[in-house]
Amino acid sequence: xxxxxxxxxxxxxxxxxxxxxxxxxxxxxxxxxxxxxMKKGVTSPQRIVDITHLPLKQxxxxxxxxxxxxxxxxxxxxxxxxxxxNHPLLSLALQAGAxxxxxxxxxxxxxxxxxxxxxxFYDTEMPCNKRIPxxxxxxxxxxxxxxxxxxxxxxxxAVHPSDMxxxxxxxxxxxxxxxxxxxxxIEFEDFHRLPGNxxxxxxxLQQGELITGIEIPDHPFTKNIHYLKIRDRASYAFALISVAxxxxxxxxxxxxxxxxxxxxxHKPWRLPAAEEFLKGKKVSEEIFRxxxxxxxxxxxxxxxxxxxxxxxxxAIIESLKIAAKLD
Amino acid sequence: MDKKVTTPIHxxxxxxxxxxxxxxxxxxxAPPTILKAGDKKVEDQIAxxxxxxxxxxxxxxxAHALSIEPRVTLLDLxxxxxxxxxxxxxxxxxxxxxxxxxxxxxxVNACLTLAVMQGGNKITTIEGLANGDELHPMQEAFIKHDxxxxxxxxxxxxxxxxxxxxEGHAESDDxxxxxxxxxxCRCGCYTNIVDAIKDAKKGGKSL
Ligand SMILES: Cc1cc2nc3c(=O)[nH]c(=O)nc-3n(C[C@H](O)[C@H](O)[C@H](O)COP(=O)(O)OP(=O)(O)OC[C@H]3O[C@@H](n4cnc5c(N)ncnc54)[C@H](O)[C@@H]3O)c2cc1C
Ligand code: FES
Ligand code: FES
Numbered sequence: 001x002x003x004x005x006x007x008x009x010x011x012x013x014x015x016x017x018x019x020x021x022x023x024x025x026x027x028x029x030x031x032x033x034x035x036x037x038m039k040k041g042v043t044s045p046q047r048i049v050d051i052t053h054l055p056l057k058q059x060x061x062x063x064x065x066x067x068x069x070x071x072x073x074x075x076x077x078x079x080x081x082x083x084x085x086n087h088p089l090l091s092l093a094l095q096a097g098a099x100x101x102x103x104x105x106x107x108x109x110x111x112x113x114x115x116x117x118x119x120x121f122y123d124t125e126m127p128c129n130k131r132i133p134x135x136x137x138x139x140x141x142x143x144x145x146x147x148x149x150x151x152x153x154x155x156x157x158a159v160h161p162s163d164m165x166x167x168x169x170x171x172x173x174x175x176x177x178x179x180x181x182x183x184x185x186i187e188f189e190d191f192h193r194l195p196g197n198x199x200x201x202x203x204x205l206q207q208g209e210l211i212t213g214i215e216i217p218d219h220p221f222t223k224n225i226h227y228l229k230i231r232d233r234a235s236y237a238f239a240l241i242s243v244a245x246x247x248x249x250x251x252x253x254x255x256x257x258x259x260x261x262x263x264x265x266h267k268p269w270r271l272p273a274a275e276e277f278l279k280g281k282k283v284s285e286e287i288f289r290x291x292x293x294x295x296x297x298x299x300x301x302x303x304x305x306x307x308x309x310x311x312x313x314x315a316i317i318e319s320l321k322i323a324a325k326l327d
Numbered sequence: 328m329d330k331k332v333t334t335p336i337h338x339x340x341x342x343x344x345x346x347x348x349x350x351x352x353x354x355x356x357a358p359p360t361i362l363k364a365g366d367k368k369v370e371d372q373i374a375x376x377x378x379x380x381x382x383x384x385x386x387x388x389x390a391h392a393l394s395i396e397p398r399v400t401l402l403d404l405x406x407x408x409x410x411x412x413x414x415x416x417x418x419x420x421x422x423x424x425x426x427x428x429x430x431x432x433x434x435v436n437a438c439l440t441l442a443v444m445q446g447g448n449k450i451t452t453i454e455g456l457a458n459g460d461e462l463h464p465m466q467e468a469f470i471k472h473d474x475x476x477x478x479x480x481x482x483x484x485x486x487x488x489x490x491x492x493x494e495g496h497a498e499s500d501d502x503x504x505x506x507x508x509x510x511x512c513r514c515g516c517y518t519n520i521v522d523a524i525k526d527a528k529k530g531g532k533s534l
Contacts, residue, residue, distance in 0.1 A: 006380055006397035006443050028441070035400065035439045036420050048397065050444055075433075099509025100496070101487065102421055104433045105440065235508035 001038050008050040012178060012210065018049045020180040020208030027051050027210065029071060030105035032098075033114040041124050042115075042131060056109075056212055059083065064218055070109030070176075070211040074164065075100065077108060087216055089246055092227035093167035099236045109211040111164045112175065112191070115202065116266075117238055118147070118158035129155045129199035137199070145304040146240065149312065150265040156199030157302060159263055160192055161238050166262035167227060169270050170244040173216045179209035188214075192267030202266075221246035221258065228319040229262075230311060239263035241311050243319035247283075254278050259295065259320075264312060271295040274316070283324050285317070292316040382446045386411070387455030395442045402426045402437035405452060413453035413482050417511070424510035427483040428452050434490035436509075453482035456489070464534060465489050468527035469520070476514035484510045488524045489534050497528050 007025075009015035019025050025047040028034050037043045056069035059080050066086055068077060077083055078094035098106060120126045120138030127136035139147055139157050147157040165188070173188040192203045205211070224247040231237040242262035248255040257278045259271040274295040281287045292313035301309050321327060379394040386409065395404060402419070405411040405428070417425030419438045426437040429451040456463040465485050468474070475481040487510045491497050496506035503521050512520065527534065 001398045003396060003398045005378070006441075028444070030439075031441055031444070032421055032436070032439045035441060038398075039419065048441075052444060099421075099424065099436075100491070100494075100506050101424060101427055101434050101436045101509045102439075105435050235505055236511075 001035075002041070002044045004038075004045055005047045006050065007047060008053060010053055012054055012056075012212070015049055015051050015054065016178065016180055016208050016210050018047070019210075022047055023207055025049055027109075029107040029110040030073070030102075031110075032102050032106050033110060037115060037122075040122055042122060051109075051210065052107075058213075061086070065215045066218075067176075067213055067215050068108055069213045070112075071107050073104060074098070074106040074108070074111060075103040078103065086218075086222065087167075087171060088222055089171060089225045089227060089244055090164070090167045090216070092225070093163045093242075093244060096227055096229040096239075096242070097163040108164070108214060111162055112168075112211060112214075113203070113205070114162055116158035117161045119143070121158060129195075130158060130202075131200075133198070133200045140302070143304055144302040146238070146263070147302055147305050148265050149299045149301055149305060149308045150261075150269055151194040152266065152300070153195045153197070153199070155197055156195035156266065158195070158199075159265060160202070160267050161263075162268065163227070163229065163239065163242060163262055165192070165268040166242055166244045166260045168214065168216070169268040170246060170258040170260040171216050171219060171221070172258075173214050175211055176213045176215060177205065177209050178212050179206060183212075185215070188268075189270055195266050219246075220248045220256065224249055224323045224325065226319045226323040228315055228322065230315055241308060241315045243312075243315045245316070245319040245323040247278075247320070247323050249283060249324065252283050254281055254283060259291075259316065261295075261312065261316070264299075264308065271316075273297065283326065285321060285326060288317045288320040288324075288326075289313075291320070380443045382443055384445050384447065385449045387451060393442075397441065397443050399442045400438055401428070401430075401440040401442045401445060401450070404442040405437060405450075411452050411454050415479055415482055417480070417483075422511070423480070423483075424487060425480050425483040427486040427510065429486060429490060432490075432493075434487050451486075453486060456485065463489070464530050465492075465523070465527045468523040468530070472519045472523040472526060473516070474520045474523040475512075475516050480510060480512045480514075484512065484520055488520070488527070491524065492528045492534050497524055500525075 026045040028048045028050055056071040058069045059072055060067050074094050078091045084091050120128045121130050126138040129137050137156050148159050169188045175186045175191045177184050226245050229239050229242040231239055239262045244260045246258045257275050259275050261269045274291040277294050278291050295316055296313050379396050382395050383392050405414050415425040417423035421436045421439045427434050428437045430448050465488050491506045497503050500521055503524050
């Protein structure tokens with residue numbers, strides 16, 4: 001790892017100032033993604049700003065919302081009574097990610113900001129528009145089994161690897177951000193972006209902006225929920241496909257529904273057309289099949305990931321069935 | 328403690344001056360002395376890169392006042408500087424669990440942890456589990472159940488297992504398998520590891 005200067009921020013303002021002044025500086029929280037990438041030489045910040053001493057660890061209920069500080073640990077959020085009771089989907093998604101040790105280090109902010117696990121991004125001998133803009137996309141003609149089936153461009157077909165973010169986009173969370181120009185609140189759906197012509201940018205955060213927390217609005221989804229994660233082994237692996245499904249069912253009729261997928265796009269992928277279709281319908285396997293078909297509109301496979309075109313709808317149906325307790 | 332760790336590496340007065348001033352910057356984040364991108368002199372930059380940061384932490388009950396390069400991971404600090412080689416380096420990328428230690432009682436991967444960030448923390452490694460010559464109940468259980476072959480993953484498995492039981496995540500075989508999934512065993516001793524953990528838990532001795 002190339003050496004760097006270490007700074008510890010004791011106030012939010014100092015953290016933001018340090019990054020705003022220096023484009024080569026980066027925040028560090030749990031370090032589980034940043035240290036990994038620095039060892040590989042994928043990123044080499046000259047200065048690292050330790051934000052772990054900032055008071056951003058709270059998990060609390062406020063009227064209308066649950067607010068979670070960006071430095072709350074993935075394990076603490078997953079096991080917190082407030083989250084298990086009010087947002088069980090988030091607990092399930094967090095527990096499906098990484099390992100117990102990593103979840104004890106990983107923070108909410110770091111999880112949102114984690115980079116893709118595309119092997120061409122990680123291998124500095126390979127072209128990658130995300131790592132070196134203009135160098136090309138190694139995965140496009142390469143081994144692309146893990147890659148996107150929605151929203152990709154010829155500049156980048158990588159996927160966002162987070163499980164937590166799939167639950168958060170389904171739950172209409174907001175990302176709370178503080179930066180040199182003040183505070184802003186970003187809809188989770190708008191936080192991560194599609195690669196388009198600028199694969200280097202994963203999200204809309206500006207240099208110097210710090211994620212201070214997230215807010216999850218109150219919702220009725222506590223009973224009929226499921227997070228299905230399909231991976232190459234039973235645990236401790238990134239998703240090939242994951243599906244967050246939540247239903248609000250009254251008298252066997254779907255009042256409201258949220259659906260989102262992981263492992264399929266450059267961002268956590270919400271399925272609004274399938275949700276619209278399901279609203280007001282009676283629960284049945286047939287309508288879940290129909291919804292899965294609708295969800296797959298616009299999907300596109302590459303040489304090695306065509307299996308995802310079959311796996312994704314099957315996963316949507318399965319996740320909805322488990323959430324609806326059909327069987 | 329290794330003497331080399333606490334002795335400054337730079338001998339020239341200029342380097343020592345830089346070391347001191349940079350340590351102050353590092354701790355107080357005082358803007359006037361922060362090097363600005365673009366106007367750094369190459370020498371300053373190079374000197375700045377290799378500045379060590381003073382860190383006080385506790386390892387297995389013993390206080391250490393160290394001087395650490397920012398890029399040193401907790402794993403490398405333990406193994407290379409303090410010669411606590413019980414903690415193993417498997418993948419060095421968070422993928423195997425061989426480097427599992429406890430920080431303030433929580434299990435973490437030492438390979439992805441920067442040592443400079445551990446000021447004030449209490450670290451426990453495999454060397455800190457036994458009570459003198461008396462093995463920790465989890466160590467005894469691993470021996471009794473043949474929870475290893477080559478033994479390379481074992482310190483990490485045991486550190487993880489102790490935490491797994493304390494967290495309340497060892498309530499069933501499935502539970503143990505899921506919550507021990509962060510520790511890979513190349514020799515495939517998984518079934519015996521599950522047995523060892525159940526036995527240690529049942530033993531009821533304080534873990
Ligand atoms: C072996 C392995 C397996 C994994 N498996 C999974 C998995 O199955 N599912 C999954 O979802 N994840 C998985 N992960 C990824 C893990 O969840 C992330 O590494 C972790 O969430 C990152 O959080 P952190 O606090 O450690 O971030 P850091 O490594 O500290 O930071 C990551 C990035 O976020 C930035 N950052 C951190 N905090 C903030 C903030 N508050 N504001 C602005 N920027 C910030 C940093 O500058 C850095 O660029 C795995 C990781 C490993 C190593
Ligand atoms: S050496 Fe740390 S997880 Fe493998
Ligand atoms: S005992 Fe050999 S790797 Fe586990």
